Structure formats: C-alpha cells, structure tokens
Amino acid sequence: MIFAAILAGGNGTRMGNTEKPKQFLQLGSKPIIIHTIEKFYINEAFEKVIVLTPKEWINHTNNLIKKYIPDADNVVVIEGGTLRNDTIMAAISYIEDNYDLSDDDIILTHDSVRPFVTYRIIEENIKAAEEYGACDTVIPATDTIVESKDAKFVSNIPRRDMIYQGQTPQSFKILKLKELYNKLTDSEKEILTDACKIFLLKNEKISLVKGDLTNIKITYAYDLRVANAILDVL
C-alpha cells in the first residue's frame, strides 16, 4: 500500500487574526492546499491521502475539501503534531490504526504549500522508496552554501557540486521509518528538522529524486506573488 501525508501543520494561527496559515491562501482559483491535495488524490496508487493540520483548522480544511473536491473520498483530515516529525508519526499512527501494514508499505510526505509538484516527481518517489526504503526530492544548489557555527564567521564552504536543496516529497517505508524514529534519543529528536535525517542518523541509505526548480515552497508573501505570477488561468 502507498499512502500520502500532506503536511499542513506548524502554523496554529487562529481564524480571525489577519494572517491565515499560508496553505489556506488563494492561488489562482483555489486555496494552495487544495491544489496540493489534488495532485495526490487523482492518483489511484494512493490508498489514502492523509492531510495533517493543527486541530483548530481541521473543520476548515474539511470544508474546503467538500467545497472544491467533493468526490475526494480517499482523503482524510487529521490532527498533526507540534513538530514536523510528530506530524509524520501522527500519520503513521492513523495508518496503523486503520490498516494492516507490511514492510513494503510506503508513505510519501509532502508540504501542503508545494502545489507545483509534478506527476514525475510523485512517481519517482514511489519507485525510489519501494526500491531503497527512503528518498529525498532535491535540486542542485545554485547558490554557494556557506556554513557558520557562530553566525558571525564562516566555518565551512562546502563544494557546491555536492550540495543540493531539499524539497518534498520525502518518502519512506513506513515500518522502517517508525522503527528508526523510535530508536532515536531525545537529543537526536530535538535537532531533527527533516524526516530524512532519521534515516541518516541511523546510517540508512536515502536515495535522491530529481526535483524541479518550480516545485517551490510558498513560505513568504513574495513566494505567493511568484506562484500567482507563474500560474496561468485557462
């Protein structure tokens, strides 16, 4: 079985404040999160598309799905966790509660604010996770990356031809991911900003899937302007 987890957690801003979480902002004719869900729910390969949001946004997310993609009966909205990896573990708990998992079952985890993900990227994630157990979607870095440990002086300049920028999806064999996560110490869990790092910390291979320059993450107001600028409405 193949599952998709759309990660829409992280921003618990309440309705009524001027700022809505970015995944609910309008892009073209629909909210960003709906565009993203559409890329997964049309694909028969997915047993279930699990959307994870803060608790207070579950109803709103369900209402949007009902409004824009009423036939999306393979989509479920559940509560995410506080941190990214807690959210992924919430998805895994949901899957374990509702399905009998085997070692080969995989999960694609994807940012809800990357609506430009393509068919190829999704398909290659499925193949790579099935073959290698874990994969990360990346593009070669175009800017030189500079490391600074004290935020004052440069401590390292890695070779740019070996540096990539991470995107999503990140995909894993579900039971393996859970097993490795549970082996992490609390201090290891604290420094995790990325699900692939769970595999890396435990010396497991993570294969690379070629991403796309336009598979952008809509994080800032500027990104939304870019996203709306590159989107034609037919």
Next chain:
Amino acid sequence: MINTVCRLVSSRLFEEVYVDVDTQDKVIVRPKYLSICHADQRYYQGKRSAQTLSKKLPMALIHEAIGEVVKDFTNTFKPGDMVVMIPNTPYEIDDLVSENYLESSKFRSSDLDGFMEDYVIIDSNRLIKIPEFINPKVASFTEFVSVSVHAIKRFNEIANSRRDTIGIWGDGNLGYITALILKFLMPKSKIYIFGVHQDKLNLFSFVDGVYLVDDVPSDLRINHAIECVGGLGSQDAINQIIDLIKPEGTICLLGVSEYKVPINTRDVLSKGLHVFGVSRSGREDFLDVFKLYKKYPKLLTYLENLVGDVIIVNSLNDVDNAFNKDSNLRFGKTIMFWDK
C-alpha cells in the same frame, strides 16, 4: 488543478508554464508516447509564417499521442486504461459537415495546447481505449493513420468505380501509410508510388510499382491519384498527376503546402477531373483505424517499420534532442516516451 504545460515559445525554445485548469466532467490522462509530426517540426523550426507564429505561439506541440487514464470524472474509463487522444475538438454537431471541417472545431497543437503536458485534461469522447494487441509505439501515431483512413473513405465515396490503377505521389510516411491501407482495402487495384528518393521507394515492397517522378514510362496512365507530397513539391506533383490521370479520374489532395499552388486547370477541365482535399480526422476515423488493425493484423507489422527513435524525455533538453533527431530522420516516426 495545476497542470504543467510544455509550450513552444518561439523557434526551438520550449518553456514550462503552469495552468489552473478545471477538471470537472473531464478525464485526466497522463501522456505516455508522443509522436512527432511534420506540422510540429514546422513550428519548432520556425518554418511557419511570422504572422502564424506570432498568432499561435506560445503553444504546446504534438497532436499524435497516447496516454494512461489517471482519473475519470465521467466514469467512462478506468484508471490505468491506455487511450489514444483525439486532437480535433468539436463544439457543435453538423449533419453534413464532418467534425474535422467545422469552422468552430479546434485542433490541439494548432488552436489549443497539444499533448506535451504533465496531464492532459480532456473530454471523454476525445478518448478511445487502445486494444491490447496494438504496440503502444504504433498506437502513438494513430492520428496520423486516421488521416489516411479518412482520406481513403472520402476517396471511396467520390472516385468512380474504374480503379484498375491508383497512383500515390509521395515517398514519405504519409505516402507509405496511405499506400499500405489502400493495398489492404483495395487488393484488386494496382497501386503505384511516385517519388524522388529511390532508397525510400525501395521500402514500398508491398505495392505494384514504384517510379522516380523524372523517369516514368511514357505510356503509364492511372485511373485515380492521391497526393501525399505537400510543401514545395506540391506543384510538380499535382501537375504530373493531371498529366498522367485518365479522364474523369479523381485526385485526392493530402499534402500541406505553405504556399498557394498553381496547377494546370485547363486539363482539369478538359479531362473532367474531380479534385478534392482532406485534412485531419475525427473520432469515427480513429475507430476505423482500430477496426482495420483487428481485421488486418499484418498492417501492424508494416507500421512497426515506421517506428524510428524512441527518445525518453526527462527534460526540455530531451525534447530538443527528439526534435533535432527527428529533423534528420529520412523515413519513419520519432517517438517521445514522456517521463518528465
């Protein structure tokens, strides 16, 4: 849904754009095999008039393609079904005029974006499920074959019944397919091919005679003719047909020319000739292609000879590579396996 469309912006320059497209009551198809046509090449190489290019571009190319159904909001197809996509898109039904001649119809890769897209969002009646016995690479140029089938159907309705000899002008892909289908459908007629390349003419091993156009026996005459030349060769081809055709013969014009073609109308009149044109095809013609493949499976083995390079496309560079390779191909079809 956000869809990625790979559009030709200007000669030899593709760009990916993102379009917000309505999927209601449509079928979502993932393109798999895309076959390059001369019409696509003319756009790619900037060989259309400046006026046409500025009017049509940016536009996604390719109108010969098959794909896999991803999701069908009309419940006509199942996910995973392999389908051929019909590029002609009619907006009305006319009792007399076929869908491909209606002025209101639109054609993909001419009036609408072609099939170089992440997903093709399309009406269910523009799709036909491909029978499993057909090689997908051959199925990718079903549209091309359907144009020949359409032409032969028209020819059959218009031409008189004296069909001892039929001449086909043009030794390219269109001539090959038209001659092949004609040979299967009208086995009693002698089919002659007239061309300018001896090496290409040699490939027409199934016909009754091949001739270089400047070396035709002086006593050779034909009852009817189909012109598959187009371009700058149209004029010479049509005028030679008028010279060699017998009275009350029928001439079917299939070759596309950018230029207006002067022809010997005096002899068209004096011989009482019927000259008619055909262009593109409609759903019925696609269905007839699959019926023909079922009835004459040997056709498929001949058509497999037309499959040239199959280029896996992961990037826009691969698309350029495919079009450049195709422009050097002397015979056959270049096919892109869409994996981007």
